[in-house]
Amino acid sequence: MIKDLILKTWIWITFLKNKESLPTASKMMNPKMEYEYLSGAFTWEDEGLWELRNHHLQDAFKYVLNHRMKLIVGPDNNVGVMRSLSFDKKIYEIAKKHFPNWIGFNKSRCSYNYELENRILRIKKVEKWKYQKLMNEE
DSSP states (O other): OHHHHHHHHHHHHHHHHTTTOSOSSOSOSSOOEEEETTTTEEEETTSOTTTTTOHHHHHHHHHHHHHHHHHHHOTTSOOOOSSOHHHHHHHHHHHHHHSTTOGGGSHHHHSOOHHHHHHHHHHHHHHHHHHHHHHHHO
């Protein structure tokens, strides 16, 4: 419990320091969705998280990305969480307050989408298979 409070405080400070530093509009016609290995979630290439080269903000956003992925695939699919469903959701809500216009919070990227659900679940299945294969080789 105390660990969650400390982590939540650190994330809040990180969001506060970087408030509204993320892009609000895309310069791309059709940005590509990409798998992000550290969080096990997905980003779109125009969202600006990795261009900032701010590892603190990137680390804090892994909870946001995981919760957003849960919103896209729907509650019936177990795509995992970073800490817990309630913790990830709380961090997601805090991020929305500090980055309200971030392109990653567009409704199309935070709502259930059948096509994205299928794509995400397929990619996650392949990544799980690759990971298990890697572990079995050692």
